[in-house]
Amino acid sequence: MNKKHGTLRQKLYEVIFEAETPAGKYFDELLIASIVLSVIAVMLDSVAAIRQTYGVLLNAVEWFFTLLFTIEYVLRLSCVRRPVSYATSFFGIVDLLAILPTFLSLLVPGTQFFLVIRLLRVLRIFRVLKLVKYLGEAHLLIQALRASRRKITVFLFAVFTLVVIMGSLMYVVEGEKNGFTSIPRSIYWAIVTLTTVGYGDISPKTGLGQTLAACIMIMGYSIIAVPTGIVTVAISQATMKSITTRACPTCSAEGHDSDAGFCKYCGAKL
Numbered sequence: 001m002n003k004k005h006g007t008l009r010q011k012l013y014e015v016i017f018e019a020e021t022p023a024g025k026y027f028d029e030l031l032i033a034s035i036v037l038s039v040i041a042v043m044l045d046s047v048a049a050i051r052q053t054y055g056v057l058l059n060a061v062e063w064f065f066t067l068l069f070t071i072e073y074v075l076r077l078s079c080v081r082r083p084v085s086y087a088t089s090f091f092g093i094v095d096l097l098a099i100l101p102t103f104l105s106l107l108v109p110g111t112q113f114f115l116v117i118r119l120l121r122v123l124r125i126f127r128v129l130k131l132v133k134y135l136g137e138a139h140l141l142i143q144a145l146r147a148s149r150r151k152i153t154v155f156l157f158a159v160f161t162l163v164v165i166m167g168s169l170m171y172v173v174e175g176e177k178n179g180f181t182s183i184p185r186s187i188y189w190a191i192v193t194l195t196t197v198g199y200g201d202i203s204p205k206t207g208l209g210q211t212l213a214a215c216i217m218i219m220g221y222s223i224i225a226v227p228t229g230i231v232t233v234a235i236s237q238a239t240m241k242s243i244t245t246r247a248c249p250t251c252s253a254e255g256h257d258s259d260a261g262f263c264k265y266c267g268a269k270l
Contacts, residue, residue, distance in 0.1 A: 013079040013249055016072075031072065035131055038065035066102040073099060081250040085266070089251070144234035151230045159223065163190040166216055170209060178205045194220040 018024040038061075044050050045058045073095045077083040086092045145152075167187030174180040179202045180189065189202045193216045204210045250268035262269055
């Protein structure tokens with residue numbers, strides 16, 4: 001009986017987590033279609049005219065997809081060796097968020113809580129995040145971001161330091177009479193200027209302030225390219241490695257090398 005249960009569990013795992021098998025591909029394609037359709041249903045439900053005419057149908061469609069994703073979530077937990085590890089992982093939380101709002105809306109009775117219900121309904125849009133784990137290129141991008149996270153963190157800290165300094169200087173140069181009423185507001189202006197967004201709600205009036213603003217604008221063009229270069233290098237390095245979509249049967253993590261014998265996250269045998 002245990003052997004039979006183990007075989008069934010293994011087959012279920014291959015279908016759900018192994019995207020390179022024929023059954024796994026069909027399973028992923030079905031889920032991708034379900035996710036897209038469910039997100040479209042949520043967006044249509046936000047249109048008042050459509051909701052008034054097809055509200056009952058959209059509600060039925062929503063419950064259909066909720067039950068479908070609930071079954072998927074339960075099956076994922078049942079076929080991994082460490083259900084808690086998957087449940088607390090990023091995609092495990094995303095899977096839970098895909099079904100939780102619909103069930104929570106049942107616990108909020110009364111028209112006075114309509115805004116809360118609307119919030120819960122909007123949260124279902126996060127189902128689109130479920131698409132990430134079914135796209136091979138997404139795994140490559142995630143791996144590149146993980147590899148470059150320290151460099152990007154240092155870069156963001158440098159940018160934060162720069163805008164604090166520039167914002168403080170602009171507060172001293174321009175002052176409250178020209179709209180720079182505080183250092184935080186001046187830092188907001190520095191961020192908008194450095195990123196070349198330029199809302200125009202605050203602008204320097206003095207010659208020295210305009211000169212400082214020009215310097216920040218020029219720095220903005222050069223700074224924007226830095227994170228792009230960091231991630232590009234990481235993607236190139238990740239592409240050179242032979243990565244598969246094989247998932248760990250214990251923690252369900254993916255992105256292992258083709259010749260890997262053990263999971264690089266939990267150490268379990270692949």
